[in-house]
Amino acid sequence: MITYNPLLCLDFYKTCHAEQYPKGLTKMVSYYTPRMSRLSDTDKVTLFGLQAFIQEYLIEAFNDHFFNVPFDSVLKEYTRVLGATIRTKGVGEKRLRELHDLGYLPLQIRAVPEGTRTNIKVPQIEISNTHPNFVWLVNTIETMLSCTMWHTQVSAEVGYRYRKIVNEYAERTCDDNVVRARLLGDFSMRGQESVESATKSAAAFCLSFLNTATVPAILWLEHNYNCDCSKEPVAYGALSTEHSVMCSNFAVDGDEVTQIRRLLCEVYPHQSFSMVSDSYDYWNLVEKVLPQLKDDILNHDGFISIRGDSGDPVSVITETVYRLWDIFGGTVNSKGYKVLNPHVKAIYGDSITPQRCEQIYSLLEKNGFAINNVSLGVGSFSMECLETIESDGSKQYNPYTRDTFGIAVKATYAEDADGKPIMIFKNPKTDTGHFKKSQRGCCRVVKTGDGYDYVDGLTWAEAQDSNELRTVFRDGKFEKQFTLDEVRKNLHGGTF
Structure with missing residues (x-):
């Protein structure tokens, strides 16, 4: 687990995205999805490691190295590192102070149960903000989430x-x-x-x-x-x-x-x-x-x-x-x-x-x-x-890499100050295999005879009902935790 401010545990470019989003956004929704399989005999991927990521990074690391540290110390380290490297000293002080004063991580994470094997292209994790001032946090955690989980899931x-x-x-x-x-x-x-x-x-x-x-x-x-x-x-x-x-x-x-x-x-x-x-x-x-x-x-x-x-x-x-x-x-x-x-x-x-x-x-x-x-x-x-x-x-x-299953986190939905739905998606024309095409809007994950499928193009309200993505984390705390025994039984059809 990291021993420094987790808001510095990311790609450099994540530190400046808060200022780049359209003004007035109050909600952002992103999905973590295995988008493809490079293994000819594998068309499903096991979700495992999310609970550990939440415990070690979103709870322990944020509490020990951000919320429970005096803000002056947090800011000093943040501005020293960024000021000496990408020349953004001081940028982000207001939003960092707001988050520190809030005292918890205003995110909600919904996911399929740990140990579940979902079909390729089906979103396994949904990330959204629970406070309108922290749209920028949703994709800030992408880097930590991706590099922490992909090898765990492959194994x-x-x-x-x-x-x-x-x-x-x-x-x-x-x-x-x-x-x-x-x-x-x-x-x-x-x-x-x-x-x-x-x-x-x-x-x-x-x-x-x-x-x-x-x-x-x-x-x-x-x-x-x-x-x-x-x-x-x-x-x-x-x-x-x-x-x-x-x-x-x-x-x-x-x-x-x-x-x-x-x-x-x-x-x-x-x-x-x-x-x-x-x-x-x-x-x-x-x-x-x-x-x-x-x-x-x-x-x-x-x-x-x-x-x-x-x-x-x-x-x-x-x-x-x-x-x-x-x-x-x-x-x-x-x-x-x-x-x-x-x-x-x-x-x-x-x-x-x-x-x-x-x-x-x-x-x-x-x-x-x-x-x-x-x-x-x-x-x-x-x-x-x-x-x-x-x-x-x-x-x-x-060799197994993140691209073995094309795992990525993509923003697909937002709302403005009036709650107006904004459908976000990417679909590069140069991506002839449609590998990088994202979902559009919010998603509802459903069980099928072959495992799981999803419906996208939904508003936040429409995606709440009959959704296999269930809340596991909200506002700095777990809402649902799985035991090892439960994860094993989910993976092996009730027996181990």
């Missing part, structure tokens, strides 16, 4: 994509009591742009799965989505070794048996853990070292996950399952698929794209194994890029 879609794959194969190969939300996990933190980006991205992924390596994602969800990891399943981490552990012990012991036995019998005798196993010779460890430790593994109060970390993930993890079956055996579940002895599993925590995930599950199913024999980890690549296979077999990489 929610990434998690949803993987969950659909898991559901498909688990339905066919796993007993019904297998917790599908535990079959994949987020391993992305170290590869993301920042701690903040990694935290929000992992939290969004946790709408579909319970496993994460990103500790602050849990704290972020607790802070913003009314949950408590000590009382409910927010997300879970895992005990695991890393190469520094494996290599330093090998340097001391001269073998791998000693360390693995110590992990099983001394360090984690009553806990499950994952062990990176390819520091030297992965298949030697699987085929020769593990059999030496068979009794220790079978007597262990938990399971050990054998983790590959190099080579082709598809062949490594599927072959590992087959060889662990040969060594430790297992059972056949109610759907006729093999399940490894509960003391062993296979895990691969890197390079698991949606395509590789499907390939792994398909091979396991083909060879008679349930998919809950493996745990897969989704890294930063998949949180930030989608790999696609072209018709000629070549691979294309599509």
Whole structure:
């Protein structure tokens, strides 16, 4: 979260728009809309992150760094920064003072419920001013809103994509009591742009799965989505070794048996853990070292996950399952698929794209194994890029950006001092694909058989009834908040 006046957390040009609007406007309405999809198989986008944005920026940041700070200090910083950069020292003092004296943020935000997947081109968020003197505030928050939410929403879609794959194969190969939300996990933190980006991205992924390596994602969800990891399943981490552990012990012991036995019998005798196993010779460890430790593994109060970390993930993890079956055996579940002895599993925590995930599950199913024999980890690549296979077999990489779903905030409606409706819209003739065409006037969002649609061209009064956009924030306070459990159920049709 920012530690300075949020009215300086924007593009430079936003600071001068108040003077540029037509005189006499008393109301402005803007909509946040995913305008397109660059993913051929995705025509809906999950709304997630708005509640956190409101909490961290519109409430906490504005209270801590604007309203609760002496106005002289606010003005001094504001004029110093702008005066030294775009030569607008002093511009905006009157409106800043009016807002500071008001003591709250005079905005109303309406939105579809968090966790809802709306169709492309359907507005997800509506922003309007509640005080006639603060038309300029509506689009002032656009920059913060856009850059805070787009990656969070993309990561929610990434998690949803993987969950659909898991559901498909688990339905066919796993007993019904297998917790599908535990079959994949987020391993992305170290590869993301920042701690903040990694935290929000992992939290969004946790709408579909319970496993994460990103500790602050849990704290972020607790802070913003009314949950408590000590009382409910927010997300879970895992005990695991890393190469520094494996290599330093090998340097001391001269073998791998000693360390693995110590992990099983001394360090984690009553806990499950994952062990990176390819520091030297992965298949030697699987085929020769593990059999030496068979009794220790079978007597262990938990399971050990054998983790590959190099080579082709598809062949490594599927072959590992087959060889662990040969060594430790297992059972056949109610759907006729093999399940490894509960003391062993296979895990691969890197390079698991949606395509590789499907390939792994398909091979396991083909060879008679349930998919809950493996745990897969989704890294930063998949949180930030989608790999696609072209018709000629070549691979294309599509990095996720704000433009993946063409997310934008556009003003579409205003009123003058007499309350006269003013319909605003943009429709560039040079935009031949009509990608940048905006809504016109106020919008009413409605449910349809295919999800959601909208009607535009309405006045503010006409758009109030039977609208799926519901008020969540008004005049500096929440009017509606969602729990993590509610968001998950909204996304997954009532179940998680």
